[in-house]
Amino acid sequence: MLGVVVAVFFLLRLVPGDPARMILGERATPESIAALQEQLGLNLPLWQQFWDFLTQLVTQFDTGDSLVTGTSSRLLIAERAPVSLGIVVFAVVLAILIAVPLAVAAARNRDGWADHVVRILPTVGMGMPLFWIGLLLIIVFAVQLHWFPVGGVGSGPGEPLRSLFLPALAVALGLAPPLIRSLRAQLIEVFEADFVTTFRAARVPERRILGRHVLRNAVLPTLTLLSVSTAYLIGGTLVVEKVFGINGLGTLLFQSIGSRDFPVVQGVALYCAILVVIVTTVAGALAALLDPRLRTTKGGRS
Incomplete structure (x- = not known):
C-alpha cells in the first residue's frame, strides 16, 4: 500500500x-x-x-489538507467513500447473481443453445468499455423507461438503492463475463467427476448435487478470479461514478487530478489500495471456509 x-x-x-x-x-x-x-x-x-x-x-494517517479547499483529505474521502463502497458491494452481488445462473445453464446444457448464447455474451460484454455500458443503461432505463434516477443519490426510503442500481449494474456487467467463463469451465469439469456420477447413480436429486457438491467445488477458482479483479472493480466504480454524476470517490479523484490537488489524489490512491487488500483477504478467508484443504491445521499442516 x-x-x-x-x-x-x-x-x-x-x-x-x-x-x-x-x-x-x-x-x-x-x-x-x-x-x-x-x-x-x-x-x-x-x-x-x-x-x-x-x-x-x-x-x-492523513495525506494532508486539500490544496484547493484546505479541508483534510481524510475527511473528504470519508464523506465520499460510503457511496463508492456501496457501488462496489452492490456490483459484486449483481455480478454473482448474473454469473451463477448463466454459468450453470451453460454447463448443464453443454454445446446446446443455452451454452452457445452464454459463451457469446461474455465476449460481447468484455469488448464494451464501461462508460458505454453506463451510457446505454442511462438511455434505456433512465431516459426512455424512467425506472431509475440519474445524478446524485436520493435520500428517501429505498432511494439510495435505486440511485446506485444502474451504476452498480454497469460495473457488474463488466465484471460478470470473466466470472461466467471461469465458473462454466469449472462446473463442466466437476459435473464430469466420478463422485457426481456416483451421486446420480444413487438417484440423489440433481438440485442437491448441484447446490451441495458441484457449486461448492467449482466456485473456488472463480472466487480467486473475483479477488484478482478487485483493481478492475474499483477502477470501474470510479469511472462509472463520473458517467452517472454520482458524488463519490471517482468524482473527487477526477476533480483533484484536474486541479492538481496532490494530497487528495494520494489519499484516494491509499484508500483504494487498502480496499484491494481487504477484498483479497476476505476472498481468501471465504475460499478457506469453502475448502477445508486450504485451512492451516494447528500442527502447521494444510
Whole structure:
C-alpha cells in the first residue's frame, strides 16, 4: 500500500501544471503565485515535501489538507467513500447473481443453445468499455423507461438503492463475463467427476448435487478470479461514478487530478489500495471456509 502512495506522490509531480497557478487562475501575478506556493509548501525541495508527506501519513494517517479547499483529505474521502463502497458491494452481488445462473445453464446444457448464447455474451460484454455500458443503461432505463434516477443519490426510503442500481449494474456487467467463463469451465469439469456420477447413480436429486457438491467445488477458482479483479472493480466504480454524476470517490479523484490537488489524489490512491487488500483477504478467508484443504491445521499442516 505504501508503495502505491509513494509512486503516486512522485508521478503527480511529473504531471505538467502548477497547483498554485491553477487555484489562482490565469491572471494571477508571479508574486501571488510565489506567495501561494510558499504557503502550500510547494516551493520546498521535493525530498522535503516527501518527508513531510510521509511523516503526516505515519503519524496521523492523513495525506494532508486539500490544496484547493484546505479541508483534510481524510475527511473528504470519508464523506465520499460510503457511496463508492456501496457501488462496489452492490456490483459484486449483481455480478454473482448474473454469473451463477448463466454459468450453470451453460454447463448443464453443454454445446446446446443455452451454452452457445452464454459463451457469446461474455465476449460481447468484455469488448464494451464501461462508460458505454453506463451510457446505454442511462438511455434505456433512465431516459426512455424512467425506472431509475440519474445524478446524485436520493435520500428517501429505498432511494439510495435505486440511485446506485444502474451504476452498480454497469460495473457488474463488466465484471460478470470473466466470472461466467471461469465458473462454466469449472462446473463442466466437476459435473464430469466420478463422485457426481456416483451421486446420480444413487438417484440423489440433481438440485442437491448441484447446490451441495458441484457449486461448492467449482466456485473456488472463480472466487480467486473475483479477488484478482478487485483493481478492475474499483477502477470501474470510479469511472462509472463520473458517467452517472454520482458524488463519490471517482468524482473527487477526477476533480483533484484536474486541479492538481496532490494530497487528495494520494489519499484516494491509499484508500483504494487498502480496499484491494481487504477484498483479497476476505476472498481468501471465504475460499478457506469453502475448502477445508486450504485451512492451516494447528500442527502447521494444510
